[in-house]
Amino acid sequence: MSEAQNTVALPPYPEIEKADALYGVSRWGGGFIRILENGHIGLVHPDRPDAVPTDLMHIIDSLNERGITAPVLLRVADFISYRIDQINALFSSAIEEQGYKNRYQGVFPVKVNQQAQVIDRIVAYGRSHDFGLEVGSKAELLIALAQDLGPRAALICNGVKDAEFVRLALMSQRLGFNVFLVLESPREVELVLREADALGVRPQLGIRIKLTHEVSGNWAASSGDRSTFGMSIAQVMDVIDALRARNYLDCLKLQHSHLGSQVPNIIEIRMAAQEACRFFVEISREGAPLEFLDLGGGLGVDYTGEHRAAENSTNYTLSEYCLNIVETVRYAMDEAEMPHPVIITESGRSCVAQSSMLLFNVLEATRYDSPEPVWAHPDDHMILKNMLNIESYLSAERVHECWNDLVFYRNEMRALLKSGQVSLRETAKAERAHLYLMNRIKSLLAGVEGGNDEMELAVQQAADIYHGNFSLFQSLPDVWAIDQLHPIAPLHRLREKPTRRAVISDITCDSDGKIDRFVLGDGVSKTLPVHELEATCDYYLGVFFIGAYQETLGDLHNLFGDTNVVTVELQDDGRFELMHEQEGDTVAEVLTYVEYEPRRLVDGFKAIVERAVHEGAIAPRDRREMIDAFKDSINGYTYFEH
Numbered sequence: 001m002s003e004a005q006n007t008v009a010l011p012p013y014p015e016i017e018k019a020d021a022l023y024g025v026s027r028w029g030g031g032f033i034r035i036l037e038n039g040h041i042g043l044v045h046p047d048r049p050d051a052v053p054t055d056l057m058h059i060i061d062s063l064n065e066r067g068i069t070a071p072v073l074l075r076v077a078d079f080i081s082y083r084i085d086q087i088n089a090l091f092s093s094a095i096e097e098q099g100y101k102n103r104y105q106g107v108f109p110v111k112v113n114q115q116a117q118v119i120d121r122i123v124a125y126g127r128s129h130d131f132g133l134e135v136g137s138k139a140e141l142l143i144a145l146a147q148d149l150g151p152r153a154a155l156i157c158n159g160v161k162d163a164e165f166v167r168l169a170l171m172s173q174r175l176g177f178n179v180f181l182v183l184e185s186p187r188e189v190e191l192v193l194r195e196a197d198a199l200g201v202r203p204q205l206g207i208r209i210k211l212t213h214e215v216s217g218n219w220a221a222s223s224g225d226r227s228t229f230g231m232s233i234a235q236v237m238d239v240i241d242a243l244r245a246r247n248y249l250d251c252l253k254l255q256h257s258h259l260g261s262q263v264p265n266i267i268e269i270r271m272a273a274q275e276a277c278r279f280f281v282e283i284s285r286e287g288a289p290l291e292f293l294d295l296g297g298g299l300g301v302d303y304t305g306e307h308r309a310a311e312n313s314t315n316y317t318l319s320e321y322c323l324n325i326v327e328t329v330r331y332a333m334d335e336a337e338m339p340h341p342v343i344i345t346e347s348g349r350s351c352v353a354q355s356s357m358l359l360f361n362v363l364e365a366t367r368y369d370s371p372e373p374v375w376a377h378p379d380d381h382m383i384l385k386n387m388l389n390i391e392s393y394l395s396a397e398r399v400h401e402c403w404n405d406l407v408f409y410r411n412e413m414r415a416l417l418k419s420g421q422v423s424l425r426e427t428a429k430a431e432r433a434h435l436y437l438m439n440r441i442k443s444l445l446a447g448v449e450g451g452n453d454e455m456e457l458a459v460q461q462a463a464d465i466y467h468g469n470f471s472l473f474q475s476l477p478d479v480w481a482i483d484q485l486h487p488i489a490p491l492h493r494l495r496e497k498p499t500r501r502a503v504i505s506d507i508t509c510d511s512d513g514k515i516d517r518f519v520l521g522d523g524v525s526k527t528l529p530v531h532e533l534e535a536t537c538d539y540y541l542g543v544f545f546i547g548a549y550q551e552t553l554g555d556l557h558n559l560f561g562d563t564n565v566v567t568v569e570l571q572d573d574g575r576f577e578l579m580h581e582q583e584g585d586t587v588a589e590v591l592t593y594v595e596y597e598p599r600r601l602v603d604g605f606k607a608i609v610e611r612a613v614h615e616g617a618i619a620p621r622d623r624r625e626m627i628d629a630f631k632d633s634i635n636g637y638t639y640f641e642h
């Protein structure tokens, strides 16, 4: 299997070419997402280029018919299996190309997406590749132990462990699981050996080393001396001595290191692999029979499609990643005259990011300009007349001057209002004039090359706000927490020129609940080109590549719960099969999370309604309707419903 082509042939329409250049879909789409002839966004199975793409608007319509409304988290199962196959295939070809004398064995870190649908798919598709799981907590270990992992698939136990965790892991070794208990700290040695002695099990141990190499990107803190996990060089030696003293050094089979997620630069990956190999050679020379070199996660996703060493991008492809690792390990081991180890990686993000997307409708738009002209009146205040006069000299050449004048006159009018020299009505007219002139300036700027930074910023600040039916905190927590960029695009109307620029705000009452950085074809922009909303038809946007980390990190801000989630499989004729539906949280469910009892809330409301009837505030016949409305809401979706 070759790597997915980053570009796919576009339908032969100039409008589509323009939309593609604007939103950069073929740049970031990675062979999974493309614009279709009808101007909708489509899903493409990268491995089946001849299959008819699946139209996302068709999926939305079909889900609506089934009563599954937006916001919806759409999971495309095919994309998960494709990535599992691809990562294994590309490691295999790197191994062949490099004449590497051992194998690759991947594991999926459960924390990246613990959803049962995801883990099931990974385990099912990973079986033929001996693809295993990495766990970092008791709950994740339990998930892994309930899976039908193949006998050779590794089950890597990282993270802080207590006696219960260790015991369970050791017992599962007897059940045939290929478990590795990775020692994270010297403290764990005593704990693990005590439990192993008690159970009479010779464990397969791993040792987590702390690489000194520091990487760039959002997760730099996971690397280097100050990283939280793993052992320093001195601690590694102490652990080796302790294992030797207790006669357990022969159990040390695996070396683990993890650089941090989303490493943008391939050179850093190579250098970290080099350092890990040095540790591997030295620990082996100390007498540990190491067989497995686990290089952790870090394989990045090119969210922006820029293909460069930046936080949300990568300067390497998956096949380069595989080749660089295999080559580095081969070279280091050959130089040390040591056998080649089994290479393990724990790629999470890269396996699942592309498989999920959030689809939501826009509820309304707030505009910071207006096409409605405002006419001067002889009685208008001088400042307002001056403001309205701007239109007489507004031109591409003088647009900056007009902008400065507009700002000045608006501030003057506001100052006059504060000092009681103009009325609210006069100021309102000035504000309307400002909106109208903003509109004129924005249209002029759209056609002007190389605008001025200050003005561009000002115009961005005057962009529309499109209010989306989703919660950033629930569905896109990394956008809020670490400024993660996910590609976003309208799902339809891409044969029409988008005439507005907007930032996206969510449905929570929090000013942080907004998206104001967008991946576009020519880089990252503070606004998204969007289409004018229409009264008769919903406008849908999609946030792509959200399959890694987002689902369980999300929280209940404003009590917006889990969205509806559907898992689909793409069919060759462009249709899809609905594999699984998980209804989003109801209001009652989220209320129980914060310890309310929905029944008691209904009873409380009933008592209030009853009192209103008693006091004559409402008619008895209104009682039922009010109680039913309360019950409907409590049993309904937490998001906006039509």
Ligand SMILES: Cc1ncc(COP(=O)(O)O)c(C=O)c1O
Pocket: 109, 112, 134, 158, 258, 260, 261, 262, 263, 296, 297, 298, 299, 300, 346, 347, 348, 349, 350, 548
């Ligand atoms: C130990 C370990 N392995 C693997 C991963 C997954 O990393 P990624 O999603 O970059 O592949 C992580 C995440 O940070 C991790 O902590």
